[in-house]
Amino acid sequence: xxxxxxxxxxxxxxxxxxxxxxxxRQVGEERYHHxxxxxxxxxxxxxxxxxxxAWALNRYYYQSIIPIKDSIILSRSEDPEFRRAWRxxxxxxxxxxxxxxxxxxWIKLAxxxxxxRQRVLRGEEALPATRYAVDAYLSLVRSRSFLExxxxxxxxxxxxxxxxxxMDRLRxxxxxLSGGLDYFxxxxxxxxxxxxxxxxxxxxxxxxxxxxELVIAALRAKCDILWAQLDALYFAYVQPGxxxxxxxxIRES
Amino acid sequence: xxxxxxxxxxxxxxxxxxxxxxxxRQVGEERYHHxxxxxxxxxxxxxxxxxxxAWALNRYYYQSIIPIKDSIILSRSEDPEFRRAWRxxxxxxxxxxxxxxxxxxWIKLAxxxxxxRQRVLRGEEALPATRYAVDAYLSLVRSRSFLExxxxxxxxxxxxxxxxxxMDRLRxxxxxLSGGLDYFxxxxxxxxxxxxxxxxxxxxxxxxxxxxELVIAALRAKCDILWAQLDALYFAYVQPGxxxxxxxxIRES
Numbered sequence: 001x002x003x004x005x006x007x008x009x010x011x012x013x014x015x016x017x018x019x020x021x022x023x024x025r026q027v028g029e030e031r032y033h034h035x036x037x038x039x040x041x042x043x044x045x046x047x048x049x050x051x052x053x054a055w056a057l058n059r060y061y062y063q064s065i066i067p068i069k070d071s072i073i074l075s076r077s078e079d080p081e082f083r084r085a086w087r088x089x090x091x092x093x094x095x096x097x098x099x100x101x102x103x104x105x106w107i108k109l110a111x112x113x114x115x116x117r118q119r120v121l122r123g124e125e126a127l128p129a130t131r132y133a134v135d136a137y138l139s140l141v142r143s144r145s146f147l148e149x150x151x152x153x154x155x156x157x158x159x160x161x162x163x164x165x166x167m168d169r170l171r172x173x174x175x176x177l178s179g180g181l182d183y184f185x186x187x188x189x190x191x192x193x194x195x196x197x198x199x200x201x202x203x204x205x206x207x208x209x210x211x212x213e214l215v216i217a218a219l220r221a222k223c224d225i226l227w228a229q230l231d232a233l234y235f236a237y238v239q240p241g242x243x244x245x246x247x248x249x250i251r252e253s
Numbered sequence: 254x255x256x257x258x259x260x261x262x263x264x265x266x267x268x269x270x271x272x273x274x275x276x277x278r279q280v281g282e283e284r285y286h287h288x289x290x291x292x293x294x295x296x297x298x299x300x301x302x303x304x305x306x307a308w309a310l311n312r313y314y315y316q317s318i319i320p321i322k323d324s325i326i327l328s329r330s331e332d333p334e335f336r337r338a339w340r341x342x343x344x345x346x347x348x349x350x351x352x353x354x355x356x357x358x359w360i361k362l363a364x365x366x367x368x369x370r371q372r373v374l375r376g377e378e379a380l381p382a383t384r385y386a387v388d389a390y391l392s393l394v395r396s397r398s399f400l401e402x403x404x405x406x407x408x409x410x411x412x413x414x415x416x417x418x419x420m421d422r423l424r425x426x427x428x429x430l431s432g433g434l435d436y437f438x439x440x441x442x443x444x445x446x447x448x449x450x451x452x453x454x455x456x457x458x459x460x461x462x463x464x465x466e467l468v469i470a471a472l473r474a475k476c477d478i479l480w481a482q483l484d485a486l487y488f489a490y491v492q493p494g495x496x497x498x499x500x501x502x503i504r505e506s
Binding site for chain 1: 317320321322324325327328329330331333336337340343344346347348349350354356357
């Protein structure tokens with residue numbers, strides 16, 4: 001008697017919540033940007049101030065669209081309870097009357113690298129490839145199923161470990177940057193809380209195996225979006241290094 | 254010597270902030286739904302309980318999309334300061350951990366008319382014409398210019414007077430409904446505050462006369478959307494009265 005083909009079995013059976021979480025963790029282990037050479041260099045102290053400036057300036061574009069991304073998700077939910085939970089993200093990034101938000105804190109980080117605030121805000125020197133990757137994130141949350149839009153945020157499952165390591169290494173290797181790390185301090189608490197909610201929600205709302213696979217694929221797609229931003233930085237500013245005309249150039253000092 | 258044609262003059266000159274406000278107020282005076290026969294009947298005590306149920310049940314669909322509409326507007330703004338001000342509307346309607354929001358308060362009003370909560374939430378008995386009008390509002394804020402999307406909220410300039418009158422008349426003519434008026438109490442403060450912000454914003458951001466005319470047209474479009482919802486109620490439930498198959502029917506009692 002021949003055994004059933006493993007893939008057919010696999011396709012037809014729902015993953016348990018634990019199995020789904022394991023699959024998501026595998027995606028993170030393999031594809032989250034903690035493995036990217038640009039981050040490895042950062043954490044080993046091998047980046048110059050100019051390369052950190054390029055990173056801060058480009059990633060500002062990503063930070064600046066996060067509340068837009070989350071407002072799109074808000075606008076796609078018909079459930080007030082979901083919206084109440086999700087809008088926290090918009091507030092975390094935009095801030096309120098008494099607390100600076102994540103966008104403002106990222107600007108402070110960019111300033112700590114030595115960039116002028118207006119230069120960061122204008123964003124004219126961000127790499128086109130940064131924009132394409134970030135805009136793909138907006139496109140994903142706007143166009144794909146609501147389940148996939150929510151699942152794309154699951155990279156937050158992995159951010160606490162990366163941020164913990166990064167803060168340690170930034171303080172060690174680039175002590176002149178230590179005053180600009182408030183963004184990461186805030187994310188240490190925010191990201192895990194957001195990740196718990198999103199993981200629970202996709203676990204509850206992916207009701208077939210194909211839907212669970214969509215969740216996993218959305219997390220992969222988001223990992224690709226983060227990874228591609230670092231690729232753009234690496235190819236332009238690390239090696240061999242040819243930022244396109246008009247893009248930020250590292251000032252020889 | 255012939256005088257300049259008035260329209261050409263009119264097209265070429267910016268309105269002062271006061272003139273713009275006057276034009277907007279004229280739109281409200283002529284087209285806001287305080288003039289609609291359904292509201293006039295309501296305020297004169299001529300509606301039956303069943304007709305008030307039809308009103309509460311249909312308008313719930315409008316209430317339920319307000320935070321969606323405002324999240325679309327949030328998602329279209331690239332200005333954290335604008336988003337911080339505008340997100341108040343989402344919170345006002347969705348509520349938070351300690352305060353019920355406008356949607357919940359509207360459900361309470363519908364319950365006070367004698368409808369069951371689940372029947373209101375399901376929304377299956379809402380008139381198709383209600384949905385079309387309300388969905389046109391979503392379409393407006395999604396598809397038209399951002400200036401027009403913001404301007405479409407300016408009906409809030411007129412809501413305080415209407416709500417004040419309505420609360421007085423509802424208490425007078427339908428005292429059994431008096432326990433369900435919290436929605437209106439909250440809007441007495443929220444709507445004028447929101448209107449002030451929106452009016453200031455469109456005044457500052459309509460920088461040409463054609464843009465000012467777009468603002469005025471967006472307010473007209475929104476008045477039409479509110480008016481059409483009452484038309485649908487009137488034609489189905491007042492006179493002569495033929496709700497389509499499956500729509501809410503007034504129970505003879």
